[in-house]
Amino acid sequence: MTHRIAVIPGDGIGKEVMPEGLRALEAAATRFGIDVTLEHFDFASCDYYAAHGQMLPDDWFEQLKDVDAIFYGAVGWPETVPDHVSLWGSLLQFRRRFDQYVNLRPCKLLPGVKSPLADRKPGDIDFYVVRENTEGEYSSVGGRMFEGTEREVVIQETVMTRTGVDRVLKYAYELAQSRPRKKLTSATKSNGIAITMPWWDERVKAVGVNYPQVSVDQFHIDILAANFVMHPDWFDVVVASNLFGDILSDLGPACTGTIGVAPSANINPDGTFPSLFEPVHGSAPDIAGKGIANPIGQIWSAAMMLEHLGHPAASQAIVDAFEAVLGEGDKATLTPDIGGNGTTETLGRAIAERLAG
Numbered sequence: 001m002t003h004r005i006a007v008i009p010g011d012g013i014g015k016e017v018m019p020e021g022l023r024a025l026e027a028a029a030t031r032f033g034i035d036v037t038l039e040h041f042d043f044a045s046c047d048y049y050a051a052h053g054q055m056l057p058d059d060w061f062e063q064l065k066d067v068d069a070i071f072y073g074a075v076g077w078p079e080t081v082p083d084h085v086s087l088w089g090s091l092l093q094f095r096r097r098f099d100q101y102v103n104l105r106p107c108k109l110l111p112g113v114k115s116p117l118a119d120r121k122p123g124d125i126d127f128y129v130v131r132e133n134t135e136g137e138y139s140s141v142g143g144r145m146f147e148g149t150e151r152e153v154v155i156q157e158t159v160m161t162r163t164g165v166d167r168v169l170k171y172a173y174e175l176a177q178s179r180p181r182k183k184l185t186s187a188t189k190s191n192g193i194a195i196t197m198p199w200w201d202e203r204v205k206a207v208g209v210n211y212p213q214v215s216v217d218q219f220h221i222d223i224l225a226a227n228f229v230m231h232p233d234w235f236d237v238v239v240a241s242n243l244f245g246d247i248l249s250d251l252g253p254a255c256t257g258t259i260g261v262a263p264s265a266n267i268n269p270d271g272t273f274p275s276l277f278e279p280v281h282g283s284a285p286d287i288a289g290k291g292i293a294n295p296i297g298q299i300w301s302a303a304m305m306l307e308h309l310g311h312p313a314a315s316q317a318i319v320d321a322f323e324a325v326l327g328e329g330d331k332a333t334l335t336p337d338i339g340g341n342g343t344t345e346t347l348g349r350a351i352a353e354r355l356a357g
């Protein structure tokens with residue numbers, strides 16, 4: 001059986017880290033005898049927008065719905081397309097139409113990478129953020145009235161549904177239950193956001209009835225962010241709404257030294273539609289074109305994709321390979337964000353060579 005994988009580099013450094021993600025994927029596929037067919041697409045990018053006036057072709061759903069997974073780079077090039085147009089025109093369409101309601105984002109301090117937090121070593125920071133991925137604060141409900149006048153009014157609603165919240169909580173509880181610490185932390189703000197968030201807390205309790213082995217705590221998002229910095233070792237699985245989860249899953253990797261290594265899986269758990277794998281980082285226009293972006297976020301995303309496709313040994317081999325290369329600490333290989341003077345390609349090639357054995 002071959003796995004059909006849609007490859008969409010997107011924008012900025014997405015186009016630079018994708019070749020290294022594919023190099024690692026192909027090395028792992030060869031080593032473990034996995035049959036992979038790559039299908040390349042140029043849409044979901046601001047270059048595509050410049051040529052066609054939209055981020056996606058009209059038949060994108062038909063083109064992608066039968067692939068086994070989508071391997072994505074990054075979206076956004078604000079010089080040519082406003083960020084909300086590029087994001088809503090591409091990635092958010094994928095997440096919603098393919099019902100990828102879980103955004104799973106591991107956060108782990110890796111060997112050889114220096115945390116900006118004092119005295120942290122690998123093993124001290126190792127948790128998951130589970131981000132609700134199809135509703136919440138990322139809603140398209142709202143509008144503007146009296147635009148450009150003194151009476152201008154702007155409203156954007158937060159939308160939370162019982163189906164949407166319960167299913168992501170269930171996923172987070174099950175993940176926590178499968179881990180040794182069995183600990184779930186819920187991000188809330190039920191003192192200030194006094195309708196949706198107290199209800200979110202109620203749903204955390206209600207769904208938790210089915211998971212008596214999981215210990216649960218909750219923090220308001222402000223002190224939770226502070227505790228990511230002060231006590232990252234407290235956390236095992238953190239579940240959060242769409243916006244809170246987005247923020248926490250940038251902050252978490254920042255505490256591990258660089259957001260460049262952070263991967264993510266946008267998962268449709270029931271398998272009706274393809275899931276999508278992408279680094280947490282965006283297109284990074286400030287370093288795009290320099291060839292210095294860290295490719296590990298893309299490579300680790302390939303590992304998550306292989307695990308999702310039923311190849312845990314190949315997935316683990318990719319993780320072992322980048323951990324080994326990082327642990328060696330060769331400055332000529334590593335990218336500048338982790339203290340090296342190498343390039344996207346030197347780091348990607350070293351990882352693929354390690355994988356090939």
Ligand code: GGG
Pocket residue numbers: 072073074075076087246278279280281282283
């Ligand atoms: N590779 C992820 C990416 O391109 N992120 C851009 C971004 O701003 N994403 C917002 C989001 O994940 O909701």
